[in-house]
Amino acid sequence: MKEGRGKPDYAIGTRDEMKQDATGGLAGAPPSRRVGDRFPSPAPGRDGVPTPGAKPAVFLDRDGTIIEDLDFIDDPAKVALLPGAAQAIRRFNDAGLVTVVVSNQSGVARGLFDEATVRAVNDRLQALLNEHGARIDAFYYCPYLDGDEAVVERYRKESDWRKPGPGMLLAAVEDMGIDLTRSWMIGDARRDIEAGQKCGCRTILISGRVHLDALNRPKVHQDAPYRVTGLLEAATIVAPVSN
Ligand SMILES: [Mg+2]
Numbered sequence: 001m002k003e004g005r006g007k008p009d010y011a012i013g014t015r016d017e018m019k020q021d022a023t024g025g026l027a028g029a030p031p032s033r034r035v036g037d038r039f040p041s042p043a044p045g046r047d048g049v050p051t052p053g054a055k056p057a058v059f060l061d062r063d064g065t066i067i068e069d070l071d072f073i074d075d076p077a078k079v080a081l082l083p084g085a086a087q088a089i090r091r092f093n094d095a096g097l098v099t100v101v102v103s104n105q106s107g108v109a110r111g112l113f114d115e116a117t118v119r120a121v122n123d124r125l126q127a128l129l130n131e132h133g134a135r136i137d138a139f140y141y142c143p144y145l146d147g148d149e150a151v152v153e154r155y156r157k158e159s160d161w162r163k164p165g166p167g168m169l170l171a172a173v174e175d176m177g178i179d180l181t182r183s184w185m186i187g188d189a190r191r192d193i194e195a196g197q198k199c200g201c202r203t204i205l206i207s208g209r210v211h212l213d214a215l216n217r218p219k220v221h222q223d224a225p226y227r228v229t230g231l232l233e234a235a236t237i238v239a240p241v242s243n
Pocket residue numbers: 061062063064065069187188189
């Protein structure tokens with residue numbers, strides 16, 4: 001999980017850059033600053049045995065799960081919360097769940113926008129949630145994409161941070177001391193569910209909106225043990241068992 005380590009330009013595609021804390025991002029912060037500094041629990045190992053004191057988390061896809069999916073969101077002004085999303089996240093907060101956004105942002109590799117824009121969009125999302133008394137504890141995003149559509153060469157690569165890879169979730173586990181066995185992954189696409197399953201999380205598929213992935217692969221929904229129409233409905237499943 002050493003994404004980007006060793007690159008001469010630390011600002012491009014490093015792990016700390018692809019992570020934002022709840023106060024609005026790490027731009028300009030020293031590389032040593034970690035989201036996990038606020039969480040005293042030591043990071044659990046990856047052998048499936050949770051560290052004592054590790055917290056349950058809700059991993060959340062961003063586009064199509066918390067905010068409207070516009071395919072590629074290149075402007076903070078375009079951020080619009082989905083109905084019930086803020087209430088749902090507030091319920092996760094109240095239940096003591098660590099809330100972590102894990103978002104594929106291949107628009108960076110496609111040359112549609114830069115990482116600063118991704119962080120600005122995340123900041124706008126956080127601000128809108130805060131207005132409703134809700135908060136995200138950490139944001140992770142993957143700017144990478146493999147193949148010809150990745151026109152920005154430094155972002156053209158395979159990465160296990162890109163869902164369905166488990167990389168972003170595992171990084172959060174390491175950073176924040178999360179107990180995966182009591183955690184959830186919620187998203188609106190097959191890749192979200194797969195990423196959660198790879199980590200041993202319980203998974204919830206939001207299927208109110210027909211996602212392109214679902215159209216292409218109609219069997220997708222069979223993989224998810226829970227299926228809901230929106231994040232608020234997901235909260236009715238998650239929050240009661242997490243208290
Ligand atoms: Mg999505």
